[in-house]
Amino acid sequence: MEVYFEIFYRTVLLYIFVLIVFRMMGKREVGELSIMDLVVFVLIAECVAFSLDDMEKPILQTIFPILILLGIQFLNSIIALKSKKFRDLVDGDPSLIVRDGVINEAEMKKQRYNLDDLFQQLREERVPSIQNIAYAYLEPSGKLSIFLKEEDPLVLPLIIDGNIIEKHITMIDKDESWLYETLKKKGYDNPDDIFYCCYENYDLHVQLKQAAINQNTAN
Template sequence: MEDLLIVIWRTVFLYVLIIVVLRIMGKRELGELSVVDLVISVLMAEVAAFALDDPDSPLFMAIMPILVLLIIQITASFISLKSKKFRDVVEGGPAVIIRNGVIEEQTIRRQRYNIDNLLQQLREQQVASVRNVAYAFLEASGNLAVFEKDSDRPILPLISDGVIQKEHLPLIGKDMEWLMNELNAAGYSSPEQVFFCTLDKEGMHIQEKGRTG
Protein backbone atom coordinates (compact mmCIF):
# COMPACT_ATOMS: atom_id res chain seq x y z
CA MET A 1 0.00 0.00 0.00
CA GLU A 2 2.84 2.34 0.87
CA ASP A 3 4.52 1.71 -2.50
CA LEU A 4 1.24 2.47 -4.26
CA LEU A 5 0.92 5.80 -2.46
CA ILE A 6 4.52 6.65 -3.38
CA VAL A 7 3.84 5.91 -7.04
CA ILE A 8 0.68 8.03 -6.97
CA TRP A 9 2.52 10.90 -5.29
CA ARG A 10 5.38 10.71 -7.77
CA THR A 11 2.99 10.56 -10.71
CA VAL A 12 1.11 13.67 -9.58
CA PHE A 13 4.31 15.55 -8.77
CA LEU A 14 6.01 14.71 -12.08
CA TYR A 15 2.83 15.52 -13.98
CA VAL A 16 2.69 18.99 -12.44
CA LEU A 17 6.44 19.49 -12.89
CA ILE A 18 6.39 18.56 -16.58
CA ILE A 19 3.34 20.77 -17.21
CA VAL A 20 5.19 23.70 -15.61
CA VAL A 21 8.33 22.96 -17.63
CA LEU A 22 6.38 22.73 -20.89
CA ARG A 23 4.68 26.04 -20.10
CA ILE A 24 8.06 27.65 -19.54
CA MET A 25 9.29 26.18 -22.83
CA GLY A 26 6.57 28.13 -24.63
CA LYS A 27 3.40 27.47 -26.58
CA ARG A 28 3.74 25.34 -29.68
CA GLU A 29 1.49 22.91 -31.44
CA LEU A 30 2.76 19.35 -31.69
CA GLY A 31 3.38 19.66 -35.43
CA GLU A 32 5.46 22.79 -34.88
CA LEU A 33 7.95 21.29 -32.44
CA SER A 34 11.55 21.80 -33.45
CA VAL A 35 14.05 18.96 -33.27
CA VAL A 36 15.34 20.31 -29.95
CA ASP A 37 11.81 20.57 -28.50
CA LEU A 38 10.94 17.06 -29.63
CA VAL A 39 14.14 15.49 -28.27
CA ILE A 40 13.75 17.26 -24.94
CA SER A 41 10.08 16.23 -24.65
CA VAL A 42 10.97 12.58 -25.32
CA LEU A 43 13.84 12.66 -22.83
CA MET A 44 11.63 14.20 -20.15
CA ALA A 45 9.09 11.43 -20.68
CA GLU A 46 11.84 8.82 -20.34
CA VAL A 47 13.18 10.41 -17.15
CA ALA A 48 9.68 10.47 -15.65
CA ALA A 49 9.13 6.84 -16.64
CA PHE A 50 12.34 5.75 -14.90
CA ALA A 51 11.31 7.60 -11.74
CA LEU A 52 7.94 5.82 -11.72
CA ASP A 53 9.44 2.41 -12.47
CA ASP A 54 11.75 2.61 -9.46
CA PRO A 55 9.88 4.02 -6.44
CA ASP A 56 12.96 3.50 -4.25
CA SER A 57 15.14 5.89 -6.26
CA PRO A 58 15.43 9.48 -4.96
CA LEU A 59 12.92 11.77 -6.66
CA PHE A 60 15.68 14.36 -6.95
CA MET A 61 17.35 12.10 -9.53
CA ALA A 62 14.34 12.68 -11.79
CA ILE A 63 13.87 16.37 -11.03
CA MET A 64 17.47 17.33 -11.79
CA PRO A 65 17.59 15.91 -15.36
CA ILE A 66 14.26 17.58 -16.18
CA LEU A 67 15.56 20.94 -14.97
CA VAL A 68 18.79 20.45 -16.93
CA LEU A 69 16.74 19.70 -20.05
CA LEU A 70 14.73 22.86 -19.43
CA ILE A 71 17.94 24.90 -19.25
CA ILE A 72 19.16 23.31 -22.49
CA GLN A 73 15.89 24.16 -24.23
CA ILE A 74 15.86 27.77 -23.02
CA THR A 75 19.50 28.19 -24.07
CA ALA A 76 18.81 26.70 -27.50
CA SER A 77 15.78 28.97 -27.93
CA PHE A 78 17.85 32.03 -27.01
CA ILE A 79 20.60 31.10 -29.47
CA SER A 80 17.94 30.42 -32.10
CA LEU A 81 16.56 33.94 -31.65
CA LYS A 82 20.00 35.45 -32.13
CA SER A 83 21.40 33.21 -34.88
CA LYS A 84 19.59 32.36 -38.10
CA LYS A 85 22.27 29.81 -38.98
CA PHE A 86 21.61 27.95 -35.75
CA ARG A 87 17.86 28.24 -36.34
CA ASP A 88 18.19 26.81 -39.84
CA VAL A 89 20.25 23.87 -38.59
CA VAL A 90 17.96 23.05 -35.67
CA GLU A 91 14.54 23.93 -37.06
CA GLY A 92 15.10 24.01 -40.80
CA GLY A 93 13.35 26.39 -43.16
CA PRO A 94 10.79 26.34 -45.95
CA ALA A 95 11.75 24.59 -49.17
CA VAL A 96 10.26 25.56 -52.53
CA ILE A 97 8.57 22.43 -53.87
CA ILE A 98 6.71 24.01 -56.81
CA ARG A 99 7.78 27.14 -58.66
CA ASN A 100 5.57 28.64 -61.39
CA GLY A 101 3.78 25.36 -62.03
CA VAL A 102 6.96 23.28 -62.16
CA ILE A 103 7.80 20.70 -59.48
CA GLU A 104 11.33 21.15 -58.16
CA GLU A 105 12.56 17.59 -58.62
CA GLN A 106 15.90 18.04 -56.86
CA THR A 107 14.23 19.70 -53.88
CA ILE A 108 11.69 16.94 -53.29
CA ARG A 109 14.46 14.34 -53.54
CA ARG A 110 16.58 16.28 -51.06
CA GLN A 111 13.62 16.63 -48.70
CA ARG A 112 12.67 12.95 -49.19
CA TYR A 113 9.19 14.12 -50.11
CA ASN A 114 7.46 12.00 -52.72
CA ILE A 115 5.00 12.92 -55.46
CA ASP A 116 2.12 11.07 -53.79
CA ASN A 117 2.47 13.18 -50.63
CA LEU A 118 2.65 16.34 -52.71
CA LEU A 119 -0.46 15.54 -54.73
CA GLN A 120 -2.36 14.51 -51.61
CA GLN A 121 -1.66 17.82 -49.91
CA LEU A 122 -2.57 19.72 -53.08
CA ARG A 123 -5.91 17.89 -53.22
CA GLU A 124 -6.54 18.63 -49.55
CA GLN A 125 -6.18 22.33 -50.39
CA GLN A 126 -8.52 22.03 -53.40
CA VAL A 127 -5.77 22.75 -55.92
CA ALA A 128 -6.94 21.38 -59.26
CA SER A 129 -3.62 21.38 -61.10
CA VAL A 130 0.08 21.80 -60.44
CA ARG A 131 0.09 24.31 -63.29
CA ASN A 132 -2.13 26.61 -61.22
CA VAL A 133 0.49 26.86 -58.46
CA ALA A 134 2.78 29.88 -58.33
CA TYR A 135 4.69 28.63 -55.30
CA ALA A 136 4.37 25.72 -52.90
CA PHE A 137 6.53 25.69 -49.80
CA LEU A 138 7.25 22.66 -47.66
CA GLU A 139 7.39 24.22 -44.21
CA ALA A 140 9.65 23.07 -41.40
CA SER A 141 6.55 21.65 -39.68
CA GLY A 142 5.93 19.35 -42.67
CA ASN A 143 2.87 21.27 -43.86
CA LEU A 144 2.57 22.39 -47.47
CA ALA A 145 1.80 26.08 -48.06
CA VAL A 146 0.35 26.60 -51.53
CA PHE A 147 -0.06 29.91 -53.38
CA GLU A 148 -1.94 29.76 -56.64
CA LYS A 149 -1.13 32.08 -59.50
CA ASP A 150 -4.18 34.28 -58.93
CA SER A 151 -3.67 34.56 -55.16
CA ASP A 152 -1.67 37.01 -53.07
CA ARG A 153 2.08 36.56 -53.00
CA PRO A 154 3.45 34.45 -50.13
CA ILE A 155 4.73 36.19 -47.02
CA LEU A 156 8.49 35.87 -47.20
CA PRO A 157 10.80 37.71 -44.81
CA LEU A 158 13.21 39.89 -46.75
CA ILE A 159 14.86 40.98 -43.51
CA SER A 160 14.68 39.04 -40.27
CA ASP A 161 16.20 40.52 -37.11
CA GLY A 162 18.52 42.75 -39.11
CA VAL A 163 19.70 40.03 -41.51
CA ILE A 164 18.79 40.14 -45.21
CA GLN A 165 17.26 36.87 -46.44
CA LYS A 166 18.98 36.85 -49.82
CA GLU A 167 17.43 33.55 -50.90
CA HIS A 168 13.94 35.07 -50.81
CA LEU A 169 14.61 38.00 -53.13
CA PRO A 170 14.62 35.96 -56.38
CA LEU A 171 11.31 34.38 -55.36
CA ILE A 172 9.62 37.78 -55.60
CA GLY A 173 11.61 38.91 -58.63
CA LYS A 174 13.75 41.42 -56.74
CA ASP A 175 17.43 41.90 -55.96
CA MET A 176 19.66 43.44 -53.30
CA GLU A 177 19.84 46.81 -55.04
CA TRP A 178 16.05 47.10 -55.06
CA LEU A 179 15.84 46.20 -51.37
CA MET A 180 18.48 48.71 -50.31
CA ASN A 181 16.77 51.43 -52.36
CA GLU A 182 13.46 50.64 -50.65
CA LEU A 183 15.10 50.79 -47.22
CA ASN A 184 16.76 54.11 -48.01
CA ALA A 185 13.47 55.52 -49.28
CA ALA A 186 11.84 54.49 -46.00
CA GLY A 187 14.57 56.24 -44.00
CA TYR A 188 16.74 53.28 -43.06
CA SER A 189 20.45 53.34 -43.80
CA SER A 190 21.12 49.74 -42.79
CA PRO A 191 19.14 46.48 -42.59
CA GLU A 192 20.43 46.13 -39.03
CA GLN A 193 17.89 48.80 -38.04
CA VAL A 194 15.04 46.56 -39.21
CA PHE A 195 13.49 43.77 -37.17
CA PHE A 196 11.19 42.48 -39.91
CA CYS A 197 10.60 43.37 -43.54
CA THR A 198 8.41 41.79 -46.19
CA LEU A 199 6.61 42.71 -49.39
CA ASP A 200 2.85 42.24 -49.57
CA LYS A 201 0.11 43.42 -51.90
CA GLU A 202 0.05 46.80 -50.16
CA GLY A 203 3.78 47.32 -50.61
CA MET A 204 6.77 47.17 -48.29
CA HIS A 205 6.05 46.33 -44.67
CA ILE A 206 8.96 47.37 -42.45
CA GLN A 207 9.09 47.05 -38.68
CA GLU A 208 11.91 48.83 -36.93
CA LYS A 209 13.81 47.14 -34.12
CA GLY A 210 12.47 47.98 -30.69
CA ARG A 211 9.04 48.99 -31.93
CA THR A 212 6.03 47.83 -29.92
CA GLY A 213 2.32 47.90 -30.56
Protein backbone atom coordinates (compact mmCIF):
# COMPACT_ATOMS: atom_id res chain seq x y z
CA MET A 1 0.00 0.00 0.00
CA GLU A 2 2.85 2.35 0.81
CA VAL A 3 4.29 1.80 -2.67
CA TYR A 4 1.06 2.91 -4.34
CA PHE A 5 0.86 5.94 -2.10
CA GLU A 6 4.45 6.83 -3.01
CA ILE A 7 3.65 6.48 -6.72
CA PHE A 8 0.55 8.68 -6.29
CA TYR A 9 2.49 11.26 -4.29
CA ARG A 10 5.37 11.44 -6.77
CA THR A 11 3.08 11.57 -9.80
CA VAL A 12 0.97 14.43 -8.45
CA LEU A 13 3.97 16.36 -7.15
CA LEU A 14 5.96 16.01 -10.38
CA TYR A 15 2.89 16.83 -12.48
CA ILE A 16 2.37 20.11 -10.61
CA PHE A 17 6.08 20.89 -10.61
CA VAL A 18 6.58 20.22 -14.34
CA LEU A 19 3.40 22.21 -15.10
CA ILE A 20 4.86 25.18 -13.22
CA VAL A 21 8.21 24.78 -15.01
CA PHE A 22 6.56 24.74 -18.45
CA ARG A 23 4.47 27.77 -17.48
CA MET A 24 7.63 29.64 -16.51
CA MET A 25 9.20 28.81 -19.88
CA GLY A 26 6.58 30.96 -21.60
CA LYS A 27 3.70 30.42 -23.98
CA ARG A 28 4.47 28.56 -27.19
CA GLU A 29 2.26 26.43 -29.41
CA VAL A 30 3.35 22.81 -29.77
CA GLY A 31 3.84 23.25 -33.52
CA GLU A 32 6.09 26.25 -32.89
CA LEU A 33 8.52 24.59 -30.49
CA SER A 34 12.16 25.17 -31.33
CA ILE A 35 14.80 22.45 -31.28
CA MET A 36 15.99 23.76 -27.92
CA ASP A 37 12.45 23.55 -26.51
CA LEU A 38 12.07 19.96 -27.70
CA VAL A 39 15.41 18.93 -26.19
CA VAL A 40 14.47 20.42 -22.83
CA PHE A 41 11.00 18.83 -22.88
CA VAL A 42 12.41 15.39 -23.74
CA LEU A 43 15.03 15.60 -20.97
CA ILE A 44 12.40 16.68 -18.43
CA ALA A 45 10.22 13.75 -19.46
CA GLU A 46 13.17 11.39 -19.00
CA CYS A 47 13.88 12.81 -15.53
CA VAL A 48 10.26 12.25 -14.49
CA ALA A 49 10.25 8.73 -15.95
CA PHE A 50 13.39 7.75 -14.01
CA SER A 51 11.87 9.12 -10.81
CA LEU A 52 8.67 7.09 -11.20
CA ASP A 53 10.62 4.00 -12.22
CA ASP A 54 13.02 4.08 -9.25
CA MET A 55 10.98 4.70 -6.11
CA GLU A 56 14.05 4.51 -3.86
CA LYS A 57 15.60 7.50 -5.59
CA PRO A 58 15.05 10.74 -3.60
CA ILE A 59 12.62 12.97 -5.44
CA LEU A 60 14.92 15.96 -4.97
CA GLN A 61 17.38 14.23 -7.30
CA THR A 62 14.70 14.51 -9.98
CA ILE A 63 13.67 18.07 -9.19
CA PHE A 64 17.28 19.36 -9.22
CA PRO A 65 18.11 18.48 -12.87
CA ILE A 66 14.73 19.87 -13.96
CA LEU A 67 15.61 23.14 -12.25
CA ILE A 68 18.95 23.10 -14.08
CA LEU A 69 17.13 22.64 -17.40
CA LEU A 70 14.81 25.51 -16.49
CA GLY A 71 17.85 27.69 -15.79
CA ILE A 72 19.42 26.74 -19.13
CA GLN A 73 16.18 27.52 -20.97
CA PHE A 74 15.79 30.84 -19.17
CA LEU A 75 19.40 31.80 -19.98
CA ASN A 76 18.86 30.86 -23.63
CA SER A 77 15.74 33.01 -23.79
CA ILE A 78 17.62 36.02 -22.38
CA ILE A 79 20.47 35.63 -24.88
CA ALA A 80 18.00 35.07 -27.75
CA LEU A 81 16.13 38.22 -26.77
CA LYS A 82 19.31 40.27 -27.12
CA SER A 83 20.94 38.54 -30.11
CA LYS A 84 19.30 37.73 -33.44
CA LYS A 85 22.41 35.79 -34.51
CA PHE A 86 21.92 33.49 -31.53
CA ARG A 87 18.23 33.07 -32.40
CA ASP A 88 19.12 32.13 -35.96
CA LEU A 89 21.77 29.70 -34.73
CA VAL A 90 19.46 27.92 -32.27
CA ASP A 91 16.04 28.21 -33.90
CA GLY A 92 17.08 28.49 -37.53
CA ASP A 93 16.02 31.01 -40.17
CA PRO A 94 12.97 30.87 -42.49
CA SER A 95 13.75 29.47 -45.94
CA LEU A 96 12.29 30.93 -49.12
CA ILE A 97 10.73 27.94 -50.90
CA VAL A 98 8.60 29.67 -53.56
CA ARG A 99 9.02 33.10 -55.16
CA ASP A 100 6.72 34.47 -57.87
CA GLY A 101 5.35 31.02 -58.62
CA VAL A 102 8.81 29.42 -58.98
CA ILE A 103 9.94 26.66 -56.63
CA ASN A 104 13.43 27.07 -55.16
CA GLU A 105 14.78 23.57 -55.80
CA ALA A 106 18.20 24.25 -54.27
CA GLU A 107 16.69 25.50 -51.00
CA MET A 108 14.32 22.52 -50.85
CA LYS A 109 17.25 20.12 -51.16
CA LYS A 110 19.15 22.05 -48.51
CA GLN A 111 16.21 21.76 -46.10
CA ARG A 112 15.47 18.13 -47.13
CA TYR A 113 11.95 19.28 -47.99
CA ASN A 114 10.31 17.41 -50.86
CA LEU A 115 7.49 18.22 -53.27
CA ASP A 116 5.04 15.92 -51.49
CA ASP A 117 5.55 17.95 -48.29
CA LEU A 118 5.08 21.18 -50.22
CA PHE A 119 1.91 20.09 -52.00
CA GLN A 120 0.44 18.68 -48.79
CA GLN A 121 0.89 21.99 -47.00
CA LEU A 122 -0.50 23.89 -49.98
CA ARG A 123 -3.63 21.73 -49.85
CA GLU A 124 -3.93 22.31 -46.11
CA GLU A 125 -3.79 26.07 -46.75
CA ARG A 126 -6.28 25.72 -49.64
CA VAL A 127 -3.83 27.08 -52.21
CA PRO A 128 -4.65 25.37 -55.53
CA SER A 129 -1.61 26.38 -57.57
CA ILE A 130 2.02 27.33 -57.17
CA GLN A 131 1.41 30.09 -59.71
CA ASN A 132 -0.82 31.90 -57.19
CA ILE A 133 2.04 32.28 -54.72
CA ALA A 134 4.13 35.43 -54.43
CA TYR A 135 6.26 34.13 -51.56
CA ALA A 136 6.24 30.94 -49.48
CA TYR A 137 8.54 30.54 -46.48
CA LEU A 138 9.35 27.31 -44.66
CA GLU A 139 9.46 28.38 -41.02
CA PRO A 140 11.86 26.84 -38.47
CA SER A 141 8.82 25.11 -36.92
CA GLY A 142 8.15 23.32 -40.24
CA LYS A 143 5.07 25.39 -41.05
CA LEU A 144 4.72 26.88 -44.54
CA SER A 145 3.85 30.59 -44.57
CA ILE A 146 2.23 31.58 -47.86
CA PHE A 147 1.71 35.04 -49.40
CA LEU A 148 -0.55 35.10 -52.42
CA LYS A 149 -0.18 37.36 -55.44
CA GLU A 150 -2.45 40.44 -55.51
CA GLU A 151 -3.89 39.53 -52.11
CA ASP A 152 -1.14 39.81 -49.53
CA PRO A 153 1.15 42.85 -49.55
CA LEU A 154 4.86 42.13 -49.64
CA VAL A 155 6.16 42.74 -46.13
CA LEU A 156 9.83 42.02 -45.52
CA PRO A 157 11.73 42.86 -42.32
CA LEU A 158 14.91 44.69 -43.28
CA ILE A 159 16.18 45.48 -39.78
CA ILE A 160 15.53 43.47 -36.61
CA ASP A 161 17.06 44.56 -33.30
CA GLY A 162 19.51 46.77 -35.18
CA ASN A 163 20.64 43.90 -37.43
CA ILE A 164 20.27 44.39 -41.18
CA ILE A 165 18.75 41.42 -43.02
CA GLU A 166 20.82 41.47 -46.21
CA LYS A 167 18.97 38.68 -48.02
CA HIS A 168 15.67 40.56 -47.73
CA ILE A 169 17.25 43.68 -49.19
CA THR A 170 18.46 41.58 -52.12
CA MET A 171 14.96 40.15 -52.60
CA ILE A 172 13.59 43.62 -53.35
CA ASP A 173 16.49 44.31 -55.72
CA LYS A 174 18.08 46.91 -53.46
CA ASP A 175 21.34 47.21 -51.53
CA GLU A 176 22.51 48.52 -48.17
CA SER A 177 23.39 51.90 -49.64
CA TRP A 178 19.75 52.34 -50.66
CA LEU A 179 18.64 51.36 -47.16
CA TYR A 180 20.97 53.82 -45.42
CA GLU A 181 19.98 56.60 -47.80
CA THR A 182 16.25 55.96 -47.40
CA LEU A 183 16.53 55.79 -43.61
CA LYS A 184 18.49 59.05 -43.56
CA LYS A 185 15.77 60.78 -45.58
CA LYS A 186 13.28 59.66 -42.93
CA GLY A 187 15.49 61.01 -40.13
CA TYR A 188 17.11 57.78 -38.96
CA ASP A 189 20.90 57.99 -39.03
CA ASN A 190 21.84 54.89 -37.03
CA PRO A 191 20.34 51.44 -37.84
CA ASP A 192 21.53 50.23 -34.41
CA ASP A 193 18.79 52.40 -32.86
CA ILE A 194 16.07 50.69 -34.90
CA PHE A 195 14.05 47.93 -33.25
CA TYR A 196 12.11 46.97 -36.38
CA CYS A 197 12.11 48.19 -39.97
CA CYS A 198 10.03 46.55 -42.69
CA TYR A 199 9.49 47.09 -46.39
CA GLU A 200 5.78 47.31 -47.12
CA ASN A 201 3.92 48.75 -50.10
CA TYR A 202 7.18 50.12 -51.55
CA ASP A 203 7.92 52.11 -48.39
CA LEU A 204 9.80 51.67 -45.11
CA HIS A 205 8.02 51.48 -41.77
CA VAL A 206 10.36 52.08 -38.83
CA GLN A 207 10.06 51.56 -35.09
CA LEU A 208 12.89 52.75 -32.84
CA LYS A 209 14.19 50.88 -29.82
CA GLN A 210 12.75 52.15 -26.54
CA ALA A 211 16.21 53.29 -25.42
CA ALA A 212 16.58 55.41 -28.55
CA ILE A 213 13.11 56.90 -28.03
CA ASN A 214 13.96 57.79 -24.43
CA GLN A 215 17.24 59.37 -25.53
CA ASN A 216 15.50 61.47 -28.20
CA THR A 217 12.89 62.56 -25.64
CA ALA A 218 15.58 63.54 -23.18
CA ASN A 219 17.35 65.60 -25.82
